[in-house]
Amino acid sequence: MRPGIDPEGRVPAADRHTPVMLAEVMDLLAPAAGEVFIDGTFGAGGYTRAILETGASVIALDRDPSAIAAGAARVAESGGRLTLVEGRFSDLDAIAAAHGRERVDGVVLDVGVSSMQLDDASRGFSFRFDGPLDMRMGGDGPGAADVVNRAEPRDLARVIAVLGEEKRARAVAAAIARARTQKELTGTAELAEIVARAVGHRATDKIHPATRTFQALRIFVNRELDELAEALAASERVLAEGGRLVVVAFHSLEDRIVKRFLAERSEVRPRGSRHRPEETVPDPSFALLARGALVPGEEEVMRNPRARSARLRAARRTAAPPLPLDRRAIGVPELPAFELGRV
Numbered sequence: 001m002r003p004g005i006d007p008e009g010r011v012p013a014a015d016r017h018t019p020v021m022l023a024e025v026m027d028l029l030a031p032a033a034g035e036v037f038i039d040g041t042f043g044a045g046g047y048t049r050a051i052l053e054t055g056a057s058v059i060a061l062d063r064d065p066s067a068i069a070a071g072a073a074r075v076a077e078s079g080g081r082l083t084l085v086e087g088r089f090s091d092l093d094a095i096a097a098a099h100g101r102e103r104v105d106g107v108v109l110d111v112g113v114s115s116m117q118l119d120d121a122s123r124g125f126s127f128r129f130d131g132p133l134d135m136r137m138g139g140d141g142p143g144a145a146d147v148v149n150r151a152e153p154r155d156l157a158r159v160i161a162v163l164g165e166e167k168r169a170r171a172v173a174a175a176i177a178r179a180r181t182q183k184e185l186t187g188t189a190e191l192a193e194i195v196a197r198a199v200g201h202r203a204t205d206k207i208h209p210a211t212r213t214f215q216a217l218r219i220f221v222n223r224e225l226d227e228l229a230e231a232l233a234a235s236e237r238v239l240a241e242g243g244r245l246v247v248v249a250f251h252s253l254e255d256r257i258v259k260r261f262l263a264e265r266s267e268v269r270p271r272g273s274r275h276r277p278e279e280t281v282p283d284p285s286f287a288l289l290a291r292g293a294l295v296p297g298e299e300e301v302m303r304n305p306r307a308r309s310a311r312l313r314a315a316r317r318t319a320a321p322p323l324p325l326d327r328r329a330i331g332v333p334e335l336p337a338f339e340l341g342r343v
Contacts, residue, residue, distance in 0.1 A: 019046030020248055020307045021296050025108060028246050028289050028314040031056040035105035038096060038238070040089030040231055045071050047108050048082065057081040059096055059104070063088050063138040088138075090230035093238035103240035109247045111228055111254045131188050135218045144217045148185050153177040155336035162333045163225075163253065164216030171198045172213055188214075219253075220335065228254055229332050232261045233325040236285055239317035244289065246314045253331070255293065255311045260330040262286055262315050265323060283320035290314050 019025070025047060031037055033055025039048045042062040048071075051058050060082060062068055068086045075082050087095050089109060096104055133145035148156070153173045161169035175198035176185070185191055192210040199209035219225060235245050245262075249255040265286040293311040301308045328334070 018304050019050065020110065020304070020310045021294070021300070021312050022046065022050060024294055024296075024312055025246050025248065026050055026054075028312075029106045029108060029244050031106060036101055037106040037108065038092050038104050038235075039108050040092050040235075041108075041110040042067055042071060042084065043110065045074055047110065049074070051108075052078055052081055055081075056105075057083075059083045059085065059099055059101065061085050061087050061089050061092060061095060065138070088227060088231075090227045090234060092231060093234040096238050102238075104238055104243060105240060106244040106246070107235040107239060109228075109231060109235070109245075111224075111247065111249045111251075111258075133186055133188055133191060135214075135221045137222050142221065144191075144221050145184075145186055147217060147221060148176050148191060149180050151336070159220045159335060160213050160216045162216070162335060163219045164212035164214075165252075166199070166212040166216065168199050174198070215251075225253060225257060225332050226327070228257055229261070229325060229327050229330060232258065232330075233322070236265065236317070236322040241317055241319045243317040244314065245286070245317065246312065248310055248312050250309045250311070253333075255313070256331045258311075258313050259293070262288060262313055264326075264330065266315060282323055283318065285318055285320045285322055286315035287318055288315050 029037065029051070031051045031054040035056045037051050037056055037058050039045075039051065039058055039060040042048060042060040044067070045060070048058045048060045058078075058081065060071070062071075062084075063086065065086055068084055071084050075084050083099055085095050085099070092107065096102070133143065133148065135144040147159075151159070153176075156176060157169045157173035160166045160172055166172060172195050175194050176191070179185060179190075179194050185194075192208070192214070195210040195213045196208070199213075201209045232245075232247075239245060247258045249258055266284045266288050268284055290313065293313050295312070296304075296307040296310050
């Protein structure tokens with residue numbers, strides 16, 4: 001979850017717009033004057049601002065029109081070095097090409113929901129506020145209310161189990177199915193209450209019982225894991241040789257996809273020997289810049305608790321051609337396809 005929340009879903013007011021692991025991100029991106037970077041998750045613009053300060057240029061994307069509107073002043077202040085685009089980061093290579101850049105020197109992705117979205121009750125991302133069940137990062141497609149009111153219980157249970165890692169997913173889905181026979185579910189507070197009753201709550205629990213279900217619905221509504229996989233592939237296509245890819249993820253499902261993608265792309269495989277026939281093995285398209293995931297230091301976590309679940313992975317683009325994307329191989333789960341009106 002970008003940028004992360006405390007166990008009860010709260011974001012400390014002083015930390016809402018602090019870029020997570022900024023020093024590490026900038027060290028690995030290594031931007032320089034005259035270079036061009038893509039910030040695929042503009043949000044409040046923290047990484048973009050830091051990149052611009054080095055003299056580099058940025059094409060910044062966000063699928064949330066409110067983030068684009070909020071960043072308009074920064075475009076005016078950038079001296080022509082910032083291009084702000086409303087769009088999905090899965091299309092980042094096409095967006096770059098549409099703005100005259102077939103290749104770029106770096107891509108940074110800060111994956112998940114932003115604090116601004118969590119704090120806006122009208123968006124329905126959080127049960128801290130009673131708002132409409134929406135959860136859409138953009139304004140298109142079915143929202144969370146469509147899913148909870150129309151999905152078959154077995155499909156709803158799978159979504160909650162896989163994307164929320166909720167052990168009582170079947171009980172939650174059954175409770176939602178019973179409740180919606182009485183009235184259509186439209187608010188975050190009523191859904192949170194239904195889920196809490198189904199899951200149960202003990203004083204020792206570190207998170208609210210509805211946290212995992214809300215997370216699952218948000219990821220499902222926005223196709224977040226598919227979008228991430230496609231964004232990684234788009235980054236591979238758009239990065240110039242030597243270009244840097246830096247990804248900050250906040251959830252194990254997201255981090256697993258990034259980890260597997262970079263492991264697959266950076267693997268050096270044997271090409272055969274005198275005992276085995278020569279194999280056609282693609283050259284690695286990335287070289288890892290760090291072994292494993294980097295995590296925030298204790299000082300940052302103390303200063304900014306929302307950073308504690310962050311995992312940063314980075315790699316440098318080689319000269320090898322991009323490889324086909326295999327979603328299953330990198331851990332993108334298969335889930336029910338939802339269309340408005342039916343599942």
